Amino acid sequence: MAVSIEDVEHVAKLARLHLTGEEKETIRRQLSDVLEHARVISEVDTSGVPPTSHALPLVNVYREDEARPSLDPDEVVSNAAWAVEHSFKVPRIL
Amino acid sequence: MSADIPYKDALSIAALIREREISALEATEAFLARIEEVEPRVHAYINLAAERARDSAAGIDRMLQKGQALLQHRYAGVPIAIKDVLSTKGFTTTCGSRILENFVPVYDATAVERVSEAGTVMLGKANMDEFAMGSSTENSYFGPTSNPWDLERVPGGSSGGSAAAVAAGEAPWALGSDTGGSIRQPAALCGIVGMKPTYGLVSRYGLVAFASSLDQVGPMTLNVPDCAALLGVIAGHDPRDSTSIQQPPMDYLGSLSSEVRGMKAGVVRELSSEGIEPGVLDSFKRAVEVLEGLGVSCEEVSLPSFSYGLSAYYLIAPAEASSNLARFDGVRYGFRTDAEVDDIWEMYDRTRAEGFGPEVKRRIMLGTYALSAGYYDAYYAQAQKIRTLIVRDYGRAWESYDVLVSPTSPSVAFRLGEKTADPLSMYLSDICTIPVNLAGIPALSLPCGLSEGLPVGFQVMGPPLAEQKLLDIAYALEQALGFDALPPVASAGEVA
Amino acid sequence: MGFETVIGLEIHAELATESKMFCGCSTDFGGEPNSRTCPVCLGHPGVLPVANREAVASTILLGLALRCAVTPRSVFHRKNYFYPDMPKNFQISQYDVPLTSGGTLSMDMEGYTREVGITRVHLEEDTGKSIHIGESGRIHGADFSLEDFNRAGIPLAEIVTEPDMRSPEEARVFMQLLRATLEYLGISDCKMEEGSLRCDANISVSVDGRPGTKVEIKNMNSFRSLFRALSFEEERQRTELGLGHEVVQETRHWDDAAGVTHPLRSKEEAFDYRYFPEPDLVPIEPDLEWVEELRGRLPELPRARRNRFEAEYGLPGEISAMLTGEKALADYFEEAVASGQDPVALAKWIAGDLVALLNEAVVPIQACPVHPRGLGELVALVAQRIISGKMAKDVLREAFETGKGPERIVREKGLAQIEDEGELEAVVDRVIEENPDAASDMREGKEQALKFLMGRVMKATRGKANPELATSLIRKKLSP
């Protein structure tokens, strides 16, 4: 499975990663290798086989609807790189 | 006295403290001294918690003096190393990443809470591959860890710091996490015992997620009884984890028995033939003979879907990781780029590019690709179906066998830098451990000998919730093998 | 050209649970920024979600109310995209297996009934809020934004309809009926202005039966703006098509102040949500008993109640629709009916004067100072001719303003009509005596004199004279 530079750029945008030209090429090659190795699985006949997304057959796990104390707002922003009072500040969005 | 404390197993240290032979503070000081001695060569820790450890040890001593130790303080004063992927309230938790270099969590992981309730004293946060992605601990932003058996070699990964700390006498036991072999493979490469419990047996709350459907926290110890003891501390239902199993508490240590006669073990052909180093295979086969000598009937079994395990894993795990790691964006916590940015999108792109290392970026890219439109069915969905086949293969095996066995790692510890340029060759280190995670079953690795002076790991796998059986077999095997070699770093004089 | 408008809606309703969808933080509206957050809803490293049982129950309840089937096994998915109001940069939502699907909502339009298909009702988590700081105060031209995650993680029911509506009016009626349904179920606060009920629309215009291009409209924050935005967009698309232009498939933003939609610029966002099953949550398999218990909890719904009001109380359709459009209003009406007075008269008072007073004072019916029993008194006073209809309006206003009962007001102010013939005759005699010209006009059959004389009688009695009685007395005494 050959991955193109355009694929890499599209995926990098979805994943929000800035890649240098060199990184793009390295990743393109490495992704191709891994996907080539993964090709064996596409040859396996899995018709009628359901997918497993959870290792264990648990169902219906809930918590009861009870409000509990929230964090102290000082703690909320204690790890933020950029905050104004108790709000997180981010660069312009558009 | 205190110079002898490192390399004592955790249960012995617990007994010494309980009998007031030594104080908790003495135990902690002994390990801190040992750390000071070997850490410059081993680099098992990212951040040491020396002061905090002294304070909490002193607190335990005061409690013991007043006779206030409670039943739940089973291991009062026993030091422990915690893999830096577990959230520790008020203490930096980096996951081996630049993006969390200065991150101080506001809450404790459930496993951390439990070891702390048991009275243990955290010595520090152990080194690891960044976000647990790797098999050598070379992917740590804070530099690699060395294997105590050969400082030029890797300790395995991703819980390499935890494994090396225990192997180098820098902690009597440690917590690790295992997504594709990250407890068992470093345990094998460092000559210690490591266990990945059944998915859902130990709460994942506070375990920084790599691949949520595969991750488990588990014990890394000098021997099997310690492993049983530590598992008993961390196992159990947690309402904060929806995937946590409702299970009454088990006394793995109290139930530990080396009576295994009549059990049946299957030797997995797909994991013990092609691609396994001859030295590893020799050691493994000798251990199988020992097992037979204990009255366990061993025969080869083929689990054909296992050949696809690695490929399925390297689609599923990165896919989940790509989503789990999206939260590291520089907004609420963690590193944020210093670059002048035009808008939030550039801030995201730069922060993540500068904050994550190459392996993490590679897996995020791979996982994003596998989930993206047009590829989902061919990659992610197909991998999840392969996973079903692996679960079914195991299910069939449990009809005939109590446990399955294989080498833990296809090779002994490799040289630092040997595989960093070729991700695929690194991924192959997990070939024996991965099927276990895909099926959610428990597995344990214990040392079964040396090959070229380096430890070899023996893996025992069992059906869901068969931890006791695995521990019993491992306990019997451990006693029969009598593996008691110590790494060269154990005696300071031998290390240049 | 034969144009036909095709509209489908996608509605998000915040569920009025005590705690958030996946953590214990309170769902109260507002509050200091980030004062209702915890590691879970802030997406801290290592946290895990645990589903709120009540939120699942509410969503199933809504699905049942909309005649959906409950899915035997549904799962949560992650919807992956970056946006600063999303703590984890993915939203826990549902994808190919929603909790409930395949329902209908019937609505009565003027002269016809419209069945709107409900594609699905699923459960997901809300995002936080961005406040844009800059001269404009809007996202365009903002210098930076502030993120508040108090809303992040509040449970949201998402209702997706089939493209079954044919006009902006139908879309508005649907939204009102859906809001009423949520209100009847008691599962949402339904405040569009606070954002607890939000609506996006897909609208296309087909030409001579050929399907048109779908345009998505966002940012409609009231029933009025929903109607205005869709009307604008309908007209815009018709104009484009009339000119032979293509309608571009896009997302457009409704600018309420300017009264126009404009294309939403999304410079950086790439759309590929990479849905996959949420590994941290287990599947939902509602057992039949639970579903039946929830079905048993279904109250009488707005349309059924409307029909019952018409059949049982003889209410005109329009008034019935109005009263049942808001549960509390309908409840108020039925409480008033318990007074034993004429339901139609009660309904007319509520739909007319009372609602006007409530709107004027911006008071919800739940806080209405006039007790339903008081309204019963008012209707009784009019029916027994103790006060006139005109006086009753003033009494109602006074009752509304002071909280006093109408009987008490009438008593205290001595407003009761003069019904006593002898007493009134004395007044009429005096008026005739004082106004001889008018009296003679009346005798000559000049009807306009009656009005004058009645005015004098009313003035003399400060409006308390029973008008019919006074009129007949004047006629009797001054017959030609």
Ligand SMILES: [Mg+2]
């Ligand atoms: Mg939605």
Ligand SMILES: [Zn+2]
């Ligand atoms: Zn919360």
